[in-house]
Amino acid sequence: MKKTGRLTIPSERDYLAETKKLMEIWGADAIRDSDGTKLDEALKQLEAKIYTTYFVARNHNDFVEKHMDEVQQIYLLSERGLSDGAGKVTINLLEGFFAEQILPNYDDDPKKYWEVRDRTSGEVIDTDQWKVNQETNDVYLTDVKPFHEYTVSFLAYMIWDPTQMYNHITNDWGDIPHDIPFDVRKPHSQKYMMDYLVQWLEDNPDTDVVRFTTFFYHFTLFFNQLGKEKFVDWFGYGSTVSVATLEAFEAEYGYALTPEDFVDEGYYNSSFRVPSQSYLDYIEFIQKFVCKEAGKLVAQVHKSGKEAMMFLGDNWIGTEPYGDHFHEIGMDAVVGSVGNGTTLRLISEIPHVKYTEGRFLPYFFPDVFYEGNDPTVEAKENWLTARRAILRKPVDRIGYGGYLSLANQFPKFVDYVGKVADEFRELYDNIDQSKPYTGLTVGILNAWGKLRSWQTHMVAHALWYRQIYSYNGVLEALSGQKVEVVFLNFDDLKDGVPQDIDVLINAGDEATAFSGGAHWQDVKLIEIITQWVHNGGGFIGVGDPSAYQQNGRYFQLASILGVEKERGFTLSTDKYFNKETDDHFITANSGDIQFGEGKKNIYALSEATQILRIEEDSVQLATHDFGQGRGVYFSGLPYTPANSALFLRALFYAAGKEKELYQWYSENPSVEVHAYPEVGKYAVVNNHDQPEEALVYLNNDQKEIVHLAPGEIIWRDYHE
């Protein structure tokens, strides 16, 4: 009998018969509404779970328009203004901002809550030296130092929800009202959100799953004077602030935050910045509030007999699924968008929920579903990319979004989704909650650690940026490999490297949170890693690992890695070591190795460094024995199947477990093997949309040649 379930599909008004047909073809067991689609009563009566999108803190203008002092706020940094020879400068607060989104907050005393800074010297300007014109939003500075640059850090109301603003502008929604987000920390808003939910739960008896999109605070997103995106930080806590917030923070933490804690010289605490203690305190403070308040809503949902699901995005700020407070929400499920293996793991690894759901691509939208285009191309790529991560740690459900009626016009696509759903259900049943075989444990070391598991080097969710793709390959490779992955911050190492770690990875550009920047001032940290590697640990550095200039080194772990960066200071030192080693475990049978943006000016410290690749006088890939352990250096690691295969070899080499590599191992980079000892099954999986042949190593030194159709997954039983 055909298996069904574990699949959520969108539907829309007046589409009952077709929905029933597709549910049957695909084996779907849940129906959701979408942005721009609502389910009608007939649909809600189908034999399926009904998901209904729910907005907590926007989409209620009737309420908020009566309480405009409870609108969400943000600290913004004005453009820089240069003072003239007489020490005068005028700064217009809204220059470069979108007046339809941003409204300076004059209700809370600017002289108390704003800050004018000399950005040339970094000093705060005395409040006597500036005044603000509320009509024009001009701030006048007088008697300041000539030819310095000044900024105003000001509190502003966010009078338009960023996601609705984006959709509104993009889709030309004309005079549809602008959703005004409100701050549930404020009394009316807090009461309103609960009252409304109670009523809503009563009014929506057919809803099985309340799909929160999400809770209270949107990630930081604001537009410029042309109505185009100016700043987007998927991790940004910018929109969580208000005077009430500041006061509550001070009461709890014993010190006051300043505007600078938010605007951060204009960097707005980007996750690439090494986070300050005050910022870490602040986001913890917000998490505690969000998780507590969200917990109340979820309790109400449960009381009504429904499930609570959260969308990982939009207003997710403060939930931090990998944080210490997420469990307090009592969430039943998380759903998130799956762009690749990394984002799949980001969702599937979330703890403290009953199930996770991955929303797959493409959306059923006209940008992909148009005549002459084949939407299965994107669907296949998305599925094959994510599937290798699913095989390590499955989401519990998959799903799609958009217009079902659109997808239904593409029979080949309808057919493909059916195959994906079947394949997913088979996979899920085969794995049966068991842990896959794991050859070693890898610790990703950066300033964020566990809190931002599977979220390194991200800017706007999963977009491509030139500065990140050479690092993204690390997590993307790991997401589908036979290794355990844990995320560690520098503090996690203060009593030593955790017992179970085989290989530590530090990957990132100099001075960022991901390489660690000033954390490498910590002598104890260097000592602990040095000792650990010397005693047999493996350390892999990518890009500018452990970069911090002090004590005659830029890479603080240069002695482990065997490579260092030339910053000009050692040009006088002769560099003899530039020969590639032909024959090495890591590069054996390697395909085309890509370093992405790579790095310049990396040199080997001595002949003990084995250089595996050097390009234009700069080492790109090297290994170095250090005591009983090993260091490995990559200048960059964009994701490709060949790079991923190479990285797996590097991991086992760094750990000194070369032999163990050949257990559940495929020599073909496009083919991977996953074993599930608890259930006595293994899968051989072709990640490539072409036929592949692979020499596959099983357990107990057995080998076999496996032939796979394009994208095929083969399941077999085995006994130890």
Added chain:
Amino acid sequence: MKKTGRLTIPSERDYLAETKKLMEIWGADAIRDSDGTKLDEALKQLEAKIYTTYFVARNHNDFVEKHMDEVQQIYLLSERGLSDGAGKVTINLLEGFFAEQILPNYDDDPKKYWEVRDRTSGEVIDTDQWKVNQETNDVYLTDVKPFHEYTVSFLAYMIWDPTQMYNHITNDWGDIPHDIPFDVRKPHSQKYMMDYLVQWLEDNPDTDVVRFTTFFYHFTLFFNQLGKEKFVDWFGYGSTVSVATLEAFEAEYGYALTPEDFVDEGYYNSSFRVPSQSYLDYIEFIQKFVCKEAGKLVAQVHKSGKEAMMFLGDNWIGTEPYGDHFHEIGMDAVVGSVGNGTTLRLISEIPHVKYTEGRFLPYFFPDVFYEGNDPTVEAKENWLTARRAILRKPVDRIGYGGYLSLANQFPKFVDYVGKVADEFRELYDNIDQSKPYTGLTVGILNAWGKLRSWQTHMVAHALWYRQIYSYNGVLEALSGQKVEVVFLNFDDLKDGVPQDIDVLINAGDEATAFSGGAHWQDVKLIEIITQWVHNGGGFIGVGDPSAYQQNGRYFQLASILGVEKERGFTLSTDKYFNKETDDHFITANSGDIQFGEGKKNIYALSEATQILRIEEDSVQLATHDFGQGRGVYFSGLPYTPANSALFLRALFYAAGKEKELYQWYSENPSVEVHAYPEVGKYAVVNNHDQPEEALVYLNNDQKEIVHLAPGEIIWRDYHE
């Protein structure tokens, strides 16, 4: 009548007739000996000035072997040693050093004059925690922190002169004794050097010019355990130290130096390091000593009726021809090797001498002068490269080195040298000490300023390094252009940018002395440059200009330049400005623009930045109006004729003097024009070894088309 003079040639024993013939063909008026060649008595009687090489502080082993405590010394940093789990580590001092050159100094108490450091923490280790075995040169550390790295900074005798060592090893001189350098600060050495010179002057009546090679201290150069170069710093003061030096320094400056002041974490105060105040004090201290003592020798030379000339190299340390003390030597002449326009200007601009002499390439050595090779190829390239600089500021003489008998076997070369000599003499006579027309004044701003005029980004004199060629093009372009060039350090700007400057240039990699590193912490500096540019000045940044992370900027002058470096912190900020401007004064008619190593991650701050070149999302060339002034950014500027022409346009654009460019200007990058208003002459010069046609702009809006033969220089008279 054929002109003669201004030319020095080498000769050798038993080569009288040929020497006379070549002197006549070339119009030479001076004969020199060389390394490995001596002049015989007959040669010394020719109608020519006789130059004789003179070594002050080496080549006198008979003396020094009786005073081995006066041998020159150096502070060296041992290799790093990792302590074991018990806090023990043994470091062998000579590991990685050449035992034939280096001898640890146990005469001065190691516990007093050495330093053992924890290089992981930077701390000095108590002297109780280590001891040294003088037999084995092992230093034993006990009770130190486990898994830290340690080094020993130790005083060592330099028992082999580096230049002789190089020649000895390279040419396999077998059992020829090793020249032991001695320190003329010590009493016996000081007496000896003077006594010997007095006697020598008496013994060498035919010598007209005593060619000092050079004075007391060799630039830092030491070899490794394989007898190969380990460290070479043409600017290095390493070999000037001793306990006597340290004590004299403390007496004069009121504070004691430590070994760390010399070994500098292993960077040995490379000129790429932003110099510390103690290092600046120390080199000034050495300069005072060297110039005073050298002055005594020169006075003695003068007393004997001879001239004193110094070779700019080898033992030149402490002379610093652009320093405050050089004039005290009373030197008659400086001779130096000419590799290009920059090194030509380095020599020709030296103040306080009666004349300068450039030694041109190739040396008459078998590596170039062998059957089948045409030495005129290198000679032409050398001459054409240097000539454009000579036209700005001539050396007073030219010359060659090596084996005259070898050169004489290449008639085409003999002919070419004759042409060069004639051309040089004509040029010198035409210019007649007058100042060339200059369109503007450029200030090169770095941490060294005037002291290291024409010496930026040099490692081992004029060798190619990947990390410097993208900056070397700046000085090389300027060396032959119609601009005045001055060198400024940051202190020179403390009361404002000097009056005469039209354009400031800051060129270098981040954190180096050439971009300035921590000097950009100085708010006043930023203010002064900001005001100056705003009032009309021009600022050109190359590479990482004004790079220092603070106050929301990496390029501290980003507001002037209109560009900033993306270090990850502003990835969340949208970057819309990436369109190239097609039509711009700087790039009008530009040839192939090369950025060399260039820079990644440079972005335009606003639409006000005019991007002239962007490659792989990174701005390579841009301009930005700032008040009445302008900023210009280059990611790199290796020397090519096209780049040089482009840079000249950028200079005039930055200065707001676009119109003035078209006075004494050629539109062909291979052709340059130099005018000499005081004598009413101008030269049109073809720097290319091919025929060229050029549209040439004279004064008063006149233009002419000029046709030039390969390498031709045309002289014409004009009237204002």
